[in-house]
Amino acid sequence: MGALTVKSNRIVAAFVAAVWFSIPAAAPAGPAELDQLFDRLDDEETEDWQRIEDEIMREWSRSGSASMDLLLQRGRTAMEQGDIAAAIEHFTALTDHAPDFAEGWNARATAFYHAGQFGPSISDIRRTLALEPRHFGALAGLGLIFESIGQEDRALEAWRMAQAIHPHSPGINEAVQRLERMVSGTDL
DSSP, X not given: OHXXXXXXXXXXXXXXXXXXXXXXXXXXXXHHHHHHHHHHHHOTTOSOHHHHHHHHHHHHTOOSOHHHHHHHHHHHHHHHTTOHHHHHHHHHHHHHHOTTOHHHHHHHHHHXXXXXXXXXXXHHHHHHHHHOTTOHHHHXXXXXXXXXXXXXXXXXHHHHHHHHHXXXXXXXXXXXXXXXXXXXXXXX
């Protein structure tokens, strides 16, 4: 009976493995679903904007490939641990293998920003926005970069573009207000 049990366990394990590995990764939301989320985010009456923002960001983080999602997660983990060089390596591998995945470019832009490499960061933000023009996070990053290099007019423009997409974000709204005062020369 022992040999039969071992053989049965191996067959069950092989079957489970075959089924498990044949299940595709969760596919990213289609354009219609994201359009609906952005419509709800733009609505003045929306009270659950944080949940909608989270859904959008979750959708942006799904490449449709488990391998690419793993590279994104490894890069994010490296960033959280302060290993910016490793994060850039992971995100570079991601952008090399999934050049149409906007969040890979945005993640690398963020890593470049933290490394003080504003030129490469801006380049990746451009690529992000070419793939996903509504990426309010990339626009906010662009605003931060322009602000860091003393280009307040351009920073305000980037922040306003982010605000047009995500009017509920306190961080975006505060940046717009701060820069409007700075650019107009009004102290409050």
